[in-house]
Amino acid sequence: MFKILISDPISDQGIQKLHDATDVQVDKKTGLSEDELVAIIGEYDALLVRSQTKVTPRIMEAGTRLKAIGRAGVGVDNINLEAATQKGIVVINAPDGNTISTCEHTFAMMMALSRNIPQAYKKTVGGEWDRKSFLGVELRNKTLGVMGMGRIGSEVAKRAKAFGMEVIGFDPFLTEERAEKLGVGIGTVDEIVQVADFITVHTPLTKETKHMIAKPQFDIMKKGARIINCARGGIIDEAALMEAIENGTVAGAAFDVFEVEPPQADHPFLNHPKVVVTPHLGASTIEAQENVAIDVSEEILHILRNEPFKNAVNMPPVPASVLNRLQPYFILGEKMGSFLVQISEGAVHEIHINFSGELADVDTAPLVRYILKGVLSHHLGSDVNLVNANHLAKSRDVEIVRQKSSATKGFTNLITLTLKTNRGSHTIAGTLLNGYGVRIVEIDQYPVDIEPEGNLILVSHNDKPGMIGRLGTSLGDKDVNIATMQVGRKIIGGAALMALSIDKPISDEIIEELCQLPEMVSVQSITL
Ligand SMILES: NC(=O)C1=CN([C@@H]2O[C@H](COP(=O)(O)OP(=O)(O)OC[C@H]3O[C@@H](n4cnc5c(N)ncnc54)[C@H](O)[C@@H]3O)[C@@H](O)[C@H]2O)C=CC1
Ligand SMILES: O=C(O)C(=O)COP(=O)(O)O
Numbered sequence: 001m002f003k004i005l006i007s008d009p010i011s012d013q014g015i016q017k018l019h020d021a022t023d024v025q026v027d028k029k030t031g032l033s034e035d036e037l038v039a040i041i042g043e044y045d046a047l048l049v050r051s052q053t054k055v056t057p058r059i060m061e062a063g064t065r066l067k068a069i070g071r072a073g074v075g076v077d078n079i080n081l082e083a084a085t086q087k088g089i090v091v092i093n094a095p096d097g098n099t100i101s102t103c104e105h106t107f108a109m110m111m112a113l114s115r116n117i118p119q120a121y122k123k124t125v126g127g128e129w130d131r132k133s134f135l136g137v138e139l140r141n142k143t144l145g146v147m148g149m150g151r152i153g154s155e156v157a158k159r160a161k162a163f164g165m166e167v168i169g170f171d172p173f174l175t176e177e178r179a180e181k182l183g184v185g186i187g188t189v190d191e192i193v194q195v196a197d198f199i200t201v202h203t204p205l206t207k208e209t210k211h212m213i214a215k216p217q218f219d220i221m222k223k224g225a226r227i228i229n230c231a232r233g234g235i236i237d238e239a240a241l242m243e244a245i246e247n248g249t250v251a252g253a254a255f256d257v258f259e260v261e262p263p264q265a266d267h268p269f270l271n272h273p274k275v276v277v278t279p280h281l282g283a284s285t286i287e288a289q290e291n292v293a294i295d296v297s298e299e300i301l302h303i304l305r306n307e308p309f310k311n312a313v314n315m316p317p318v319p320a321s322v323l324n325r326l327q328p329y330f331i332l333g334e335k336m337g338s339f340l341v342q343i344s345e346g347a348v349h350e351i352h353i354n355f356s357g358e359l360a361d362v363d364t365a366p367l368v369r370y371i372l373k374g375v376l377s378h379h380l381g382s383d384v385n386l387v388n389a390n391h392l393a394k395s396r397d398v399e400i401v402r403q404k405s406s407a408t409k410g411f412t413n414l415i416t417l418t419l420k421t422n423r424g425s426h427t428i429a430g431t432l433l434n435g436y437g438v439r440i441v442e443i444d445q446y447p448v449d450i451e452p453e454g455n456l457i458l459v460s461h462n463d464k465p466g467m468i469g470r471l472g473t474s475l476g477d478k479d480v481n482i483a484t485m486q487v488g489r490k491i492i493g494g495a496a497l498m499a500l501s502i503d504k505p506i507s508d509e510i511i512e513e514l515c516q517l518p519e520m521v522s523v524q525s526i527t528l
Helices: 016-020 034-043 057-062 081-087 099-114 117-125 151-162 176-182 189-195 215-220 238-246 286-304 320-343 365-383 389-395 467-477 508-515
Strands: 002-006 024-028 046-049 068-071 090-093 143-147 166-170 198-201 225-229 250-255 275-277 348-357 399-405 413-421 424-433 437-443 446-450 455-462 482-489 495-502 520-527
Touching: 002 034, 002 286, 016 024, 016 286, 034 057, 046 286, 057 081, 068 286, 081 090, 081 389, 090 286, 099 117, 099 151, 099 198, 099 225, 099 250, 099 275, 099 286, 117 275, 143 151, 143 189, 151 166, 151 176, 166 176, 166 189, 189 215, 215 238, 238 250, 320 365, 320 413, 320 424, 320 437, 320 520, 348 365, 365 389, 365 399, 365 413, 446 482, 446 495, 455 467, 455 508, 467 482, 467 495, 467 508, 508 520
Parallel strands: 002 024, 002 046, 046 068, 068 090, 143 166, 143 198, 198 225, 225 250, 250 275, 348 399
Antiparallel strands: 348 413, 413 424, 424 437, 437 446, 455 495, 455 520, 482 495
């Protein structure tokens, strides 16, 4: 039974799938402090949050069973991604479900700002009939600057066109073609602030976007501009904005998000006649809340049930076309990594991976994760997974060298793996044989044909008559049944290699006895 903790208000309709699942128990406990979460998180396999719960390294440390953190929304700045990655916890979000709600809220804020609606409402319900103080401006024929032309920014741009606005966007990924399709111009931040009547930001808060609009931009800003932030507090420098409002550069601002949430009671935006504020309501619609909860619930179930999932924030996305081509190789990669580390001795300092044939023209990064997982799991156990495999390798100073080549030695695809340790190096090659499954086809330059599965014994010996019989008899005496056997040598009478698959694992004592047989060099047991 998987246990899932929901620690922020999340739509009940949206999480119906979790309630219906027979292998899941859902607990809803909102408004917990960090200490309270630390005290209970150890029981749970997954945690679902919105933006209130701050998922700190302490919480993840205490979450010894935690496999996944689901964010029912877009921004994951309340989740410490580095700590999650180190702990091998998958963080997923629901990036699509609240786009329209946030876009519409941006428009509501833009119109509230241009027509002074909150200020006029306040006076009217206070008994005043003041029609003189609230002269607004039209949106039509105004220029809107959109910083961040992703999901929300693009939807805002589309709607702005319908209002007769001219739109200029700034986004590192905004190509000429896309801009043309959306009917928007392209500008830099500084170009946009000089011409825009309204400026709205729709980027995440990152090192690059923090204070993207600050004093230098207010100094060159078109007089009378209006500023909207429904993305993240901190993208616009609040103190510099206040100064720009006071000195008349900026005519007004509408903020849904703040550098510190909730803002202090004496925050200058609160009760300022030119500033409209809402308490982070961008995603707060029935539809958006249901959408994000459905998306995140489905993903969490996939992760807990070991099924493929998308939208992982701390793992690069893999396009479906790449995934389809690579999926059959995942088992091969992981088994090869595990096989190789089991025949190697000493501390691993380099993993050299060469992909050839059909694998030479695919992005093999996801496959590398499986190989690393195979190598690292042998020593680090179940703490290693696809999320933290790269990180663990790096943190242990294991160098990963990747290469692609056309040399396939007659196979249609080939993975060649070399593990370098302080005691030497071993190389194996593996392939996916159409219709036959995965095979290891070379070990330290000896050609073999081994199915990497179950219990194997790898024997190095001198190529002398009677070796196969001696080994077979010894294993038979110990009641060990041999399923398959491979013998390889490079030259007659020289060094030779035997690979056997057996029906049950053998003890260290048996290995020791086999090592004592004449002409034996080494005997290694491998479990895959
Ligand atoms: N107020 C609210 O309740 C909500 C706020 N949000 C926030 O809105 C923001 C946008 O969300 P989406 O559109 O869904 O994200 P998105 O990922 O689709 O779009 C973000 C865009 O920002 C661009 N970007 C990144 N760095 C940039 C930079 N330095 N300069 C210019 N552009 C840059 C990216 O290329 C991307 O196109 C996020 O911060 C999200 O957390 C989202 C939903 C609700
Ligand atoms: O999805 C986002 O990024 C949001 O900011 C929405 O936050 P919320 O889920 O309403 O706390």
